[in-house]
Every structure is written in structure tokens, then in C-alpha cells.
Amino acid sequence: MRRMTARPANAHQARLLKLLRDGGPNSRAQLGDQIDLSRSKLAVEVDRLLETGLVVADGLAASRGGRRSHNVRLNPGLRFLGVDIGATSVDVAVTNAELEILGHLNQPMDVREGPVAVFEQVLSMAAKLRASGLAEGYDGAGIGVPGPVRFPEGVPVAPPIMPGWDGFPVREALSQELGCPVMVDNDVNLMAMGEQHAGVARSVGDFLCVKIGTGIGCGIVAGGDVHRGVTGSAGDIGHIQAVPDGRPCACGNRGCLEAHFSGAALARDAVEAAQQGLSEELASRLEAGGTLTAVDVAAAAAAGDATALDLIREGGNRVGQVIAGLVSFFNPGLVVIGGGVTGLGHTLLAAIRTQVYRQSLPLATGNLPIVLGELGPTAGVIGAARLISDHLFSPA
Amino acid sequence: MRRMTARPANAHQARLLKLLRDGGPNSRAQLGDQIDLSRSKLAVEVDRLLETGLVVADGLAASRGGRRSHNVRLNPGLRFLGVDIGATSVDVAVTNAELEILGHLNQPMDVREGPVAVFEQVLSMAAKLRASGLAEGYDGAGIGVPGPVRFPEGVPVAPPIMPGWDGFPVREALSQELGCPVMVDNDVNLMAMGEQHAGVARSVGDFLCVKIGTGIGCGIVAGGDVHRGVTGSAGDIGHIQAVPDGRPCACGNRGCLEAHFSGAALARDAVEAAQQGLSEELASRLEAGGTLTAVDVAAAAAAGDATALDLIREGGNRVGQVIAGLVSFFNPGLVVIGGGVTGLGHTLLAAIRTQVYRQSLPLATGNLPIVLGELGPTAGVIGAARLISDHLFSPA
DNA sequence: GCGTCTTTGTCCTGAGAGTGGAGAAAGTTG
DNA sequence: CAACTTTCTCCACTCTCAGGACAAAGACGC
Numbered sequence: 001m002r003r004m005t006a007r008p009a010n011a012h013q014a015r016l017l018k019l020l021r022d023g024g025p026n027s028r029a030q031l032g033d034q035i036d037l038s039r040s041k042l043a044v045e046v047d048r049l050l051e052t053g054l055v056v057a058d059g060l061a062a063s064r065g066g067r068r069s070h071n072v073r074l075n076p077g078l079r080f081l082g083v084d085i086g087a088t089s090v091d092v093a094v095t096n097a098e099l100e101i102l103g104h105l106n107q108p109m110d111v112r113e114g115p116v117a118v119f120e121q122v123l124s125m126a127a128k129l130r131a132s133g134l135a136e137g138y139d140g141a142g143i144g145v146p147g148p149v150r151f152p153e154g155v156p157v158a159p160p161i162m163p164g165w166d167g168f169p170v171r172e173a174l175s176q177e178l179g180c181p182v183m184v185d186n187d188v189n190l191m192a193m194g195e196q197h198a199g200v201a202r203s204v205g206d207f208l209c210v211k212i213g214t215g216i217g218c219g220i221v222a223g224g225d226v227h228r229g230v231t232g233s234a235g236d237i238g239h240i241q242a243v244p245d246g247r248p249c250a251c252g253n254r255g256c257l258e259a260h261f262s263g264a265a266l267a268r269d270a271v272e273a274a275q276q277g278l279s280e281e282l283a284s285r286l287e288a289g290g291t292l293t294a295v296d297v298a299a300a301a302a303a304g305d306a307t308a309l310d311l312i313r314e315g316g317n318r319v320g321q322v323i324a325g326l327v328s329f330f331n332p333g334l335v336v337i338g339g340g341v342t343g344l345g346h347t348l349l350a351a352i353r354t355q356v357y358r359q360s361l362p363l364a365t366g367n368l369p370i371v372l373g374e375l376g377p378t379a380g381v382i383g384a385a386r387l388i389s390d391h392l393f394s395p396a
Numbered sequence: 397m398r399r400m401t402a403r404p405a406n407a408h409q410a411r412l413l414k415l416l417r418d419g420g421p422n423s424r425a426q427l428g429d430q431i432d433l434s435r436s437k438l439a440v441e442v443d444r445l446l447e448t449g450l451v452v453a454d455g456l457a458a459s460r461g462g463r464r465s466h467n468v469r470l471n472p473g474l475r476f477l478g479v480d481i482g483a484t485s486v487d488v489a490v491t492n493a494e495l496e497i498l499g500h501l502n503q504p505m506d507v508r509e510g511p512v513a514v515f516e517q518v519l520s521m522a523a524k525l526r527a528s529g530l531a532e533g534y535d536g537a538g539i540g541v542p543g544p545v546r547f548p549e550g551v552p553v554a555p556p557i558m559p560g561w562d563g564f565p566v567r568e569a570l571s572q573e574l575g576c577p578v579m580v581d582n583d584v585n586l587m588a589m590g591e592q593h594a595g596v597a598r599s600v601g602d603f604l605c606v607k608i609g610t611g612i613g614c615g616i617v618a619g620g621d622v623h624r625g626v627t628g629s630a631g632d633i634g635h636i637q638a639v640p641d642g643r644p645c646a647c648g649n650r651g652c653l654e655a656h657f658s659g660a661a662l663a664r665d666a667v668e669a670a671q672q673g674l675s676e677e678l679a680s681r682l683e684a685g686g687t688l689t690a691v692d693v694a695a696a697a698a699a700g701d702a703t704a705l706d707l708i709r710e711g712g713n714r715v716g717q718v719i720a721g722l723v724s725f726f727n728p729g730l731v732v733i734g735g736g737v738t739g740l741g742h743t744l745l746a747a748i749r750t751q752v753y754r755q756s757l758p759l760a761t762g763n764l765p766i767v768l769g770e771l772g773p774t775a776g777v778i779g780a781a782r783l784i785s786d787h788l789f790s791p792a
Numbered sequence: 793g794c795g796t797c798t799t800t801g802t803c804c805t806g807a808g809a810g811t812g813g814a815g816a817a818a819g820t821t822g
Numbered sequence: 823c824a825a826c827t828t829t830c831t832c833c834a835c836t837c838t839c840a841g842g843a844c845a846a847a848g849a850c851g852c
Contacts, residue, residue: 029800038840043801066799067847148759158759206626218725222618229727230602233759240721241755244640253755322721325636329614329722331625359637359649363544363554363629425829434811439831462828463818798849809838820827 003139003180006052007396012037012045017054017393020074021098022197025058027069046072054078074098079134080388081141081178083122084187084380087111087161087214090118092125093381094134099197099389101378103134111146114164115173123177138180140392142384143170144187146215148233154184157232160251161215183387187211188235189226190383191373192219195336197386199374207332209373210237210323211339214263218326237326238262242318257322261315263294263340269311270297279307298343312344316351323352323370324359331364338373345372399535399576402448403792408433408441413450413789416470417494418593421454423465442468450474470494475530476784477537477574479518480583480776483507483557483610486514488521489777490530495593495785497774499530507542510560511569519573534576536788538780539566540583542611544629550580553628556647557611579783583607584631585622586779587769588615591732593782595770603728605769606633606719607735610659614722633722634658638714653718657711659690659736665707666693675703694739708740712747719748719766720755727760734769741768 008014019034032042049055058071078097093104105125147159154171175182192209195201209219218235220227228234238258239251246255270292274282281300286292300308353370373379404410415430416422428438445451454467470493480487489500501521543555550567571578588605591597605615614631616623624630634654635647642651666688670678677696682688696704749766769775
């Protein structure tokens with residue numbers, strides 16, 4: 001099917017599209033309240049957007065004490081694809097232009113199988129969503145990968161946990177297959193954008209979004225925009241030294257944060273503890289499943305297992321220590337904790353908070369909320385849709 | 397004397413003023429090459445700037461193969477005052493509108509004497525510069541203080557090393573006394589702006605500027621702009637934990653970076669070493685001067701004293717470790733080392749580089765210069781002048 | 793049911809912003 | 823001294839944008 005190809009012709013139109021995306025259907029009068037334009041000029045730009053088809057009339061709204069307004073809204077037929085490639089699974093979702101999720105699929109998959117296999121999977125999931133009637137095609141797609149990305153080109157660079165992906169033209173290839181514009185970013189940055197768009201970080205301009213999953217990363221939002229760094233590796237905090245002369249890490253150094261606490265490290269420590277007979281709870285789970293994951297530790301902790309609680313607390317202390325440093329450095333207005341280990345819940349959060357509030361200066365922590373992400377596994381795909389919509393809703 | 401009060405009327409004029417500030421006298425044609433405006437429109441805006449008096453004609457330039465151009469330049473009578481209040485001294489300088497230093501005074505002074513005493517000193521230095529004929533008055537002033545600042549209001553907040561300054565209306569008071577607009581910022585941010593304007597960081601959009609003096613701070617420039625954080629305390633890295641259970645720090649915690657390495661810590665360690673008889677060089681200097689400073693350590697190191705070199709190396713390792721973490725997190729394109737201890741020179745730099753290159757990921761360090769600041773003690777005052785000129789050269 | 797008030801949206805006019813070309817002014821070069 | 827360059831100014835024309843007048847459509851009080 002032929003998809004929309006129109007783009008806003010100027011900054012005003014871009015602004016209007018974003019207001020409609022974030023605020024849903026609106027009348028010209030309501031739009032006028034939110035934008036610095038005369039009614040006449042605004043009407044002209046809205047008419048032009050109607051001509052492009054990006055925006056459509058949406059009937060009459062209720063009266064607010066006078067003539068009823070004619071609402072307009074983003075074309076309800078627009079479809080964005082949000083893809084979140086994690087280390088061990090793939091999430092794919094369809095959204096409308098208002099970034100509401102219409103359908104969401106998740107599939108376990110090891111990113112190390114390489115770009116070709118993963119791509120095949122993503123395309124099949126996208127096709128499945130299309131086949132279920134949620135979309136006739138895609139107007140744009142955003143995709144997140146678990147490693148640094150050369151953002152302007154949309155190409156992963158030197159990704160430690162993604163052998164085979166280095167230099168793979170993700171943007172180019174996906175755009176070719178889907179026949180629509182594509183933007184690529186680090187998965188952590190997308191999670192931050194997701195929480196900023198629809199989660200706990202709404203209306204916060206400077207915040208950190210720490211994602212603890214198989215590895216650890218940190219999305220940085222400064223002045224409302226994602227900070228990616230000069231080579232796209234900003235936020236790569238997994239290899240900050242957390243313990244002097246600590247555990248050996250896959251990167252070759254010792255004591256990296258990721259070696260001491262992450263989904264993978266936690267699972268390894270839990271198995272160790274079970275084998276050493278420190279926890280019956282963990283041992284029986286190990287026996288039953290053959291292996292342990294962060295989910296098992298969470299369950300054991302919920303059941304009151306002291307060893308599991310200790311593991312979580314110790315890990316939280318490590319992460320908290322590093323975050324404390326980042327808070328001193330960056331002075332954010334909010335810290336969001338997300339990723340797979342959020343299942344560890346309040347125990348983890350309490351440990352992190354303790355460290356940060358104790359080690360950072362009062363001025364930086366005085367009014368600093370440290371909270372769990374609100375969107376869970378949908379943060380990434382919403383962020384991905386947001387990424388491509390920000391791109392498409394900007395002047396060409 | 398009546399000073400200039402005009403401000404640019406629109407973004408074009410602001411852009412032109414900044415081009416003239418950074419590029420010196422220019423013809424209309426040269427300006428046209430650097431700005432996206434038609435020659436006719438550009439001529440109109442230049443004429444309006446001439447009318448305001450901010451810009452003046454500057455005679456004919458050499459021919460470039462055709463008609464000679466009529467240069468324009470910023471009014472050579474404009475004067476900015478740059479003030480850099482350090483922990484132990486005050487720098488005051490006069491610049492022209494192109495931010496060239498016309499006169500510079502330095503005066504030892506303890507910031508703990510409080511805002512009233514320091515202000516008196518600053519005003520007397522400003523008057524001295526005026527009396528020497530360098531300025532008939534000031535069109536604007538920038539001032540840096542060694543602590544966090546609520547930037548929009550220009551008021552220091554909860555400054556640990558500046559008791560008595562909390563909430564003191566620096567901007568308001570100085571503006572009153574000098575009769576011109578004033579902007580206030582953290583001294584480290586100003587140093588970063590100085591190096592960005594006229595030093596090693598020219599044309600770098602994302603960099604860190606670590607200032608090691610009495611304390612330690614870090615200026616953060618992201619996307620060309622200084623990142624100040626939500627409460628103005630961004631870059632306050634002196635109290636990041638560098639050594640678990642390390643030395644007690646004035647802030648109440650243990651192992652803070654500042655407690656292990658800074659001008660003050662280095663002097664203390666040197667005295668200790670001298671008293672323990674570890675270094676004859678340092679001991680003789682202690683005897684001679686009654687006390688030791690970073691300058692003594694630098695001299696001892698230059699003379700080949702092993703103990704002094706060890707102190708510097710160990711300190712550099714500590715700082716380098718912290719910077720390594722910040723590099724992983726922020727992924728800057730450049731790291732500038734400045735402040736009082738730059739006298740320690742290459743020994744310090746080598747230790748820092750070793751740590752950063754060893755601990756951060758190759759992608760972040762692959763093309764990362766770590767260099768000493770170029771401007772020395774003038775970085776702060778140039779940054780201060782730049783701060784106020786950025787303000788005055790923006791539309792009102 | 794009817795006039796009055798409020799809200800919404802459209803139309804029109806006039807002020808500026810901005811472009812691009814013509815052409816004058818002032819050089820260089822052979 | 824002719825031909826070519828570069829710089830700058832002037833002018834006509836287009837486009838943007840604001841703000842007021844006005845029409846449409848509803849709420850509300852009497």
C-alpha cells in the first residue's frame with residue numbers, strides 16, 4: 001500500500017504535528033492557545049496540513065460556552081513500527097501517529113545470532129502485526145539495538161555484546177525492507193525517550209534513565225534532548241569501575257559495574273550461592289529449572305529468602321554507588337531505574353537510594369526522585385516510535 | 397559615563413554581533429559568507445546595528461581582486477569586566493567587545509572572608525583598571541564563584557567552601573555597583589567557556605573541563621552549551637567517592653576525590669611526607685617556607701624528587717580513575733585539565749591518561765585528546781567576559 | 793422564544809521580512 | 823584602457839504574519 005510521504009513544510013507545521021501527537025485531537029482554538037501564532041496564520045497552516053493528509057478533520061467537539069469547534073487530529077491511518085532489540089529478546093509494536101500501542105509482540109532471541117537472523121525475526125513479527133489487521137503498511141520505524149550507534153548513519157559501532165553487528169547498515173537495510181524511513185538508536189536512549197514521552201519523566205528536561213538488564217546502560221537527557229556523545233557511546237556505564245581489583249569482566253578489566261551487578265551477574269551469583277548451600281530457596285529453584293535468572297532471585301526475595309535479599313542489596317549498593325557519582329556530575333532532576341531487573345522492586349530501589357542520598361551532596365539530591373520506570377517493556381518500543389515520529393514531524 | 401545600552405533587535409543581529417566578536421572586523425561580503433541571508437537583508441541589519449552604535453565602520457580593507465570592502469567592527473569602546481573568584485585569589489580583567497584582555501589583575505584573597513569583603517576587593521580592582529585608562533566604564537560583567545549557582549537569578553546556593561555566600565545576591569549587587577548587566581556562574585563553567593572561546597576547545601561541541609585547584613570541579617559542555625544541571629551543581633565531582641573507606645572529607649563522607657587529590661590535599665600530603673623524612677627536597681622547602689603548596693611539589697618533582705613524583709602520580713591516578721568513569725558516561729570529544737595544579741605538568745597528565753585509556757572502552761577513548769588548558773589563569777576571566785557577551789548579544 | 797453574550801472560525805488589509813536581479817562603485821590585470 | 827572581479831546599494835516583487843472586522847454557532851437569562 002502507498003503510505004504517507006508528506007513532511008511538515010516549516011517549523012510551525014512541525015510544532016502543530018507534535019502538539020497533535022502529544023495532545024490528541026484538538027480544535028484550532030486549542031492549538032492557538034499552545035502556539036505563538038495568530039489565529040489567521042494558524043488556520044492557514046492547519047489547512048495546509050489537511051491538504052497533505054497528515055492531519056484530518058475529526059468532527060465537532062463539545063461546546064465550551066460558544067460555537068462548537070471543529071477538531072482536527074493526526075491521520076488515524078498512520079502507523080509507526082517500534083522495534084526494541086535486547087540482548088535476549090526482541091520487542092516489536094505498532095503504534096498510531098499518537099504513539100498509542102495498537103499491538104505488541106515479544107520473542108526471546110539471542111542478539112548474538114547476528115543481524116541477518118534477527119532481521120528476519122523482526123520482519124516476520126512486523127508482517128504478523130500487519131497481517132492481523134493493525135496496519136496496512138508502515139509510515140516509519142524506529143529501532144533500538146543494545147550497543148552504541150553512529151546515530152546520523154544509523155549503524156551500530158563496535159558493540160561488545162553484539163558480535164557481527166559492527167557496521168551493519170541497520171537503517172539502510174530496514175528502510176529497504178519496510179519501504180519507509182527508519183531511525184536507529186541505542187536501546188537505552190529509546191527507553192529514556194519512552195519514559196519521557198509517556199512515563200515517569202514527562203515534562204522533565206534533565207534526567208538519567210538507568211537500564212539494568214543483561215548489561216547496564218544509562219540514557220542521558222539534557223535540556224530535553226538525548227545526549228549521545230561524540231561516538232554514540234554516551235551512557236555506557238557498565239564498564240565503570242565499581243570495585244577496585246574486583247571481578248574480571250569480559251572487557252578485559254577488573255571490577256566493572258556490569259561484572260558485579262546486572263541480570264547476568266545476578267544469575268551467576270545466585271547459582272553460586274545455591275551451590276554453596278547458602279539458600280535452600282535458590283537451590284530448589286536451581287534444581288527445578290536447571291538454571292537461575294533474575295526472576296528466580298526476585299521470587300526468592302519475595303518469599304523472604306535472606307541470601308536473595310542480600311544479593312539484591314549488595315548489587316543495589318554497587319549500582320547506587322556509581323549512580324551517586326553520576327548524580328554529582330550531572331545533577332539530574334530525576335533518576336529512572338528500568339530494565340529486566342525492575343522485578344527486584346523495592347529492595348533494589350531502597351539500596352540504590354541509600355547510596356545516592358548518602359554519597360551525593362545535598363544540593364544535588366535534595367529534591368531528586370529516584371523511581372522505577374512506569375512503562376516496563378513498552379518503554380523501548382514507545383521510545384522507538386517517538387524517535388521516528390520526531391524525525392518525520394520535523395521539516396524535511 | 398553613559399554606556400551602551402542597545403541590544404540586538406532580532407536573531408540576525410545577534411548572529412552578526414557574535415560573528416564580529418569571534419572573527420574581528422569583517423566586511424559585509426565576508427559576513428554574508430557566514431550567515432544564511434541575502435546581501436540586501438544583511439546590509440539592512442548591518443545598517444541598523446551601525447545606528448545602535450554597537451557596531452562602527454572600520455575603514456577600507458585590502459582588495460581581494462575587486463572593489464575594496466568597507467569593514468565594520470564592534471564598537472572599540474565597549475568594555476566587559478571578567479571576574480574570577482577562586483578559593484584563594486581573585487582575578488579581574490577588562491576586555492573589549494572582541495574579548496581581548498586589555499588589562500588583568502590578580503590578588504590573593506580568601507573567599508571565606510565573605511561576600512562583602514570580596515566585593516570590596518573586586519570593586520577596587522575594577523576601579524583600578526578603570527583609573528589606568530583601560531575603561532571609562534563597563535558595559536557588562538561576568539563573574540565566576542567557586543561553588544554552585546542558581547544561574548537564572550545569579551545567586552550562589554549552598555556553597556560548601558564559601559560560608560556566608562549562600563543566597564547572597566551577587567548579580568543584583570554587582571549590577572548595582574557597576575551600573576551594568578551582570579551574569580554569574582560557577583568558576584569551572586567559566587573556565588570551560590574560556591577554553592571553548594579562545595583555548596584548546598575551540599570548535600569542540602562536547603567536552604569536559606576538569607579544574608584542579610584548591611578543590612576539584614568539572615565544566616560540562618554538551619552540544620556547544622554549558623550543562624549546569626537542575627540546581628546548578630552539575631560538575632561537582634570533588635565528592636565522588638574515589639577510594640572506598642578512604643580519607644575523611646570535610647563533607648562528612650570518606651574517600652571523596654577531593655580528600656585524596658586537590659591543591660589542598662597535595663599540600664597536606666607533601667607536608668606529611670616531609671615530616672616523615674621521606675624527602676629531603678620537600679623537607680628543606682618546608683623549613684624555608686614554613687608551609688608547602690602545590691607549587692613546591694611541582695618544583696620538587698621538576699628537581700627529580702621521587703616522593704614528589706609519587707604524590708603527583710598517585711593523585712593523577714585517582715583523578716584519572718574518576719575521569720575514566722565520566723568519559724564512559726559522557727563520551728566527550730575532548731578532556732581539558734586546568735586549574736592551579738597544571739603546574740604539575742606532564743607527570744600529572746601522563747597518570748591521568750594512563751587511567752582513562754586503560755579503564756574506558758576503546759570506542760570512547762579511541763580519538764580522545766586529554767590535554768592541559770591553554771589559557772591558564774586567564775581562562776576564567778575570558779569565560780566570564782564571554783558569558784556576559786553571550787547574554788548581551790542575544791535578543792532582549 | 794428571543795435578545796445578548798461567548799466562543800470559534802474565516803476573510804481582508806496592511807506592515808515587515810526577505811529574495812534576487814540590475815546596476816553603480818571601485819578595484820585588479822594584461 | 824578594456825575586460826573582468828568584487829563589493830555594495832537600490833528596487834520590485836513575494837511571502838509571512840498580525841490584528842481587526844465579521845459571520846457562524848452555541849449558551850444563557852428572562
